[in-house]
Amino acid sequence: MKSDIILDVRDLKLHFRTRKGPVQAVDGVTFQLKRGQTLAVVGESGCGKTSLVKAILRLLPRNIETFTGEVFFNGVDVMKYNDERFRKEIRWTKMAMVPQASMNSLNPVIRIEDQIAEPLFLHEPGISREKAMQRVAEVFKVVGLPLDFLQRYPFELSGGMRQRATIAMALVTNPELVVLDEPSSALDLLTQANLMNVLKKIKHEYGTTFILITHDIGTASELADEIAVMYAGEMVEQCSAEYFYTDARHPYSRKLMASVPTLREDKELQFIPGQPPSLINPPTGCRFADRCEQRFGKCSEHPPVTELEHRQQVQCWLYVNGKGEVKHA
């Protein structure tokens, strides 16, 4: 019996080397993810969402300054694996990813079925072509594409279909965890709703664990059991979706929710004045302090993470020593 926690990330840091100094794209992120659940990582552009999952999957560029922390996958610290072992045993066999805009990076001169089968040939050496194609047809059905599209080329498919094909490519090796980076932001509204239906179905029927990266909280709510909010390289709040939309605690999460326009409910929209700090030499204290209406003296020091009721984890001085009570209004 495998443990309930599929992914346990502790103090993960990923800093990039640049001419101006190290960019702290991911700076001490800690979170846990339960098997079969979906975690939505939300935040503004440049807050480190994509860097976080690239660090977990070890899809790194060359200019790495710091890459430390622990990533327990099924209880094993995979950070200790060397690159070759990680590639063979983890990446795509256990964890797969659908990168942002990947539907536009399909090879135009190779048939869809051959492209989807490629991870199989790489990760299950010796698999017969017949068997591989059988598996491809299976995932094709799972993502809801008609089988006669197998033989076609990417340009013959619509945007929504191409996006499904890339999801099929991630699912073909039967991974336990799939990372989706902005899977629906380039799609039209109806296509987007369709895709979320497909993902929901996969989640229910196959128990796949997802990490969904998005800036669209409305769409995230279709799939997410847990919401993690990132700001300037840090995870400032992690919370069950049940409570997040109505009862987010971190001042940034609250502002973020207040800026989401809603269709069915008339509310006063707010925006967040100012800009996120530069990730080169970010402030030593709370990184949101400059834009926060509730800041006080303590905020010039780095805030610890406090666990409140409903397992809500918040990195903010407002909740320290309060056992879930708001200390300063």
Added chain:
Amino acid sequence: MPNAALKGQQKPAEERTPILAVENLHTWFEVRRMGFLKAGDVRALDGVTFELYEGEALSIVGESGCGKSTLAKTILGLHHPTKGKIYFQGTDVTQLDKEQTKQYRAKVGYIQQDPYGALPPFMTVERILREPMLINGITDKDEQKRRIRQVLEEVKLAPIEDFLPKFPHMLSGGQQQRLVIARAMILEPKLLVADEPVSMLDASVRVEILQLLRKIQYDHNLAIIYITHDLSTVRYFSERIFSMYGAKIIEKASTKALLKNPLHPYTKALFEATSDPDAENLKTFKEVPAGEPPSLMNPPSGCRFHPRCSKMIPGLCDREIPPEFQVTDDQFAACWLYRES
């Protein structure tokens, strides 16, 4: 400034003057085979009629390829209509000569979707803002300075002196979009056409830009056409909404009425497909009409939505093009379901 009329107490439509009237507008693009053989037309805009009043904000929603950007560009004079008329303050602008077209364009501002793509990377902010004035013969240096100062103040790019020598790449996405708005405002237009002005921006900045546009609209009694695919932002922006599908306007309604009760099955589907942040969403599947938007080279006969519509009436929807039915005081739908009203 006559902005009192806009704060909730607008005159009834009959008493207001339309600033823009579009009549039976068609924009078709010819498709050629082998460079010279005509293969057919893409009917990007196929019979669009509406009026826009002074100081009114109008949203046009629809998915990609429904013709909403073509409509914007035809109004701006960037595409020449195949058929139909566009009246701006009473003059037909499809028949203007070169000089008159230039004057017309000075009265209509354009806010592009991608701010970075819309700003020349080698020009400073000051130069970008001066360019439209040079083209339109405002050569007085003091007048130029006054206008630059005024529009930058209006879009809140302050302190102004810091921004003037900057290049577009030195600005954040939100600041770039403000600059695009400032440029559109510098010739003091009467009408703004905003084509997806916030779709490239972060959620927190999006609201800021929309509120800014709204304020500018009130202050100058501007008419705005706001083109978007995102139904959830229109509530905060416009008085009326048009929904487009397959190169035609299929529903016209006041924002209030449409958000309460969308009539056309396609508008309903769009409404259904939009997710508000709600934990309940996890438990349900969305109802989405099957299929894809129609080809605009060979559009389906009858109603263009009928192949995907669950309420299709055989023998009617697939044969006859539905006219516009008035369903309530402020809601029109081009759908046979409402033929009795």
